[in-house]
Amino acid sequence: MKSMADVSGVMEYLPDMEVSDNTLMDKVLNAAALYVPSRYTAGDVHRALEAAECSVEDFAALLSPAAMPFLENMAQKAREMRMRYFGNSVYLFTPLYIANYCENRCLYCGFNAHQKIKRARLSIEEIEKEMQAIAETKLEEILILTGESPAMSNLEYIGEACKMARNYFRVVGVEVYPLDSKDYAYLRHCGADFVTVFQETYDPLRYGELHPGGRKRVFPYRFNAQERALGGGIRGVAFAALLGLRSDFRRDALATGLHAWFLQRKFPQGEISFSCPRLRPLAGNRTMQHDEVGEAELMQIICAYRIFMPFAGITISSRENARFRDNVLGIAATKISAGVDVGIGGHAGSASGDEQFSIDDNRSVKEIREMILKQGLQPVMSDYVYV
Numbered sequence: 001m002k003s004m005a006d007v008s009g010v011m012e013y014l015p016d017m018e019v020s021d022n023t024l025m026d027k028v029l030n031a032a033a034l035y036v037p038s039r040y041t042a043g044d045v046h047r048a049l050e051a052a053e054c055s056v057e058d059f060a061a062l063l064s065p066a067a068m069p070f071l072e073n074m075a076q077k078a079r080e081m082r083m084r085y086f087g088n089s090v091y092l093f094t095p096l097y098i099a100n101y102c103e104n105r106c107l108y109c110g111f112n113a114h115q116k117i118k119r120a121r122l123s124i125e126e127i128e129k130e131m132q133a134i135a136e137t138k139l140e141e142i143l144i145l146t147g148e149s150p151a152m153s154n155l156e157y158i159g160e161a162c163k164m165a166r167n168y169f170r171v172v173g174v175e176v177y178p179l180d181s182k183d184y185a186y187l188r189h190c191g192a193d194f195v196t197v198f199q200e201t202y203d204p205l206r207y208g209e210l211h212p213g214g215r216k217r218v219f220p221y222r223f224n225a226q227e228r229a230l231g232g233g234i235r236g237v238a239f240a241a242l243l244g245l246r247s248d249f250r251r252d253a254l255a256t257g258l259h260a261w262f263l264q265r266k267f268p269q270g271e272i273s274f275s276c277p278r279l280r281p282l283a284g285n286r287t288m289q290h291d292e293v294g295e296a297e298l299m300q301i302i303c304a305y306r307i308f309m310p311f312a313g314i315t316i317s318s319r320e321n322a323r324f325r326d327n328v329l330g331i332a333a334t335k336i337s338a339g340v341d342v343g344i345g346g347h348a349g350s351a352s353g354d355e356q357f358s359i360d361d362n363r364s365v366k367e368i369r370e371m372i373l374k375q376g377l378q379p380v381m382s383d384y385v386y387v
């Protein structure tokens with residue numbers, strides 16, 4: 001039995017945090033708590049696959065173990081949806097880590113405050129060099145990341161990085177610590193288009209165990225980040241659970257989908273996307289026990305997201321191997337990272353900080369483009385037109 005101390009402080013906002021209405025969060029957490037994947041039958045899955053529109057109950061069936069024998073049928077339906085809403089387009093981007101200082105203590109992460117790693121924070125001049133090196137590969141979309149340290153990577157620093165990115169890229173995403181609405185509005189003003197926040201797990205008890213300290217321990221502030229971002233004028237937001245954290249990954253996938261689905265109803269103009277990261281080996285923390293979420297289960301989750309929200313983007317991470325990434329692109333995913341370096345300062349050849357996790361696919365932008373074309377798909381650097 002787990003002790004109540006595991007969740008102390010997890011549901012309480014800190015005094016300086018913007019407090020949100022938790023109605024949406026309560027709905028998602030209630031639905032996840034009531035979800036019993038083993039309750040679903042082959043008949044439920046069959047009905048879900050036949051339905052013209054995927055209901056929440058259909059989505060739950062598609063995520064259940066009963067759907068595993070129907071993976072091929074799910075992939076066919078997902079492919080049909082992908083082609084209907086995205087055609088053969090595949091969007092490319094690359095992440096740029098500008099700092100790896102972090103004040104949180106996530107047990108599964110190589111950047112956590114207790115890890116003895118080489119910390120670094122790029123100056124604005126170094127950020128520009130990284131961006132120049134990335135822009136030379138012809139990429140037009142970038143995702144700027146930091147560890148979660150407001151002290152070492154403050155809002156102004158992130159804002160300056162966004163402004164700089166605007167000089168080189170047409171689409172700018174940020175994956176930084178959760179912010180208040182007014183701060184997202186500021187980043188939007190600086191040029192940020194998209195915000196990514198991974199909830200990691202939607203099980204508050206497990207969340208409390210995995211996040212023993214730091215601002216990240218506050219579950220609702222993180223949960224409501226996408227809503228504050230859209231409220232602050234950010235164009236689109238991305239959702240993910242980190243699969244393999246020894247919570248129920250099917251329940252986490254259901255909660256991730258519902259989180260995005262409810263928010264889409266509240267912000268119809270918001271561009272929604274999913275990532276589906278699995279836990280990777282970490283520098284200095286290779287022993288954390290985790291669940292193995294297999295490739296078949298990962299494919300099931302990705303197909304279920306595609307069928308449930310056919311218009312949402314799905315990004316396939318370089319955490320996955322090349323074979324899996326190539327395969328899932330034609331079925332359900334719409335965006336892929338290329339030329340990835342998860343250390344600090346690696347793009348311009350002057351690496352100064354350690355990596356967050358190890359990646360499994362380190363192909364260059366050119367190699368990823370060629371792979372996409374070989375599959376009869378169309379690499380797209382950006383389809384935004386600014387007038």
Ligand code: SF4
Binds near residue numbers: 102103109
């Ligand atoms: S997962 Fe994010 S917040 Fe947690 S330790 Fe790593 S970088 Fe910091």
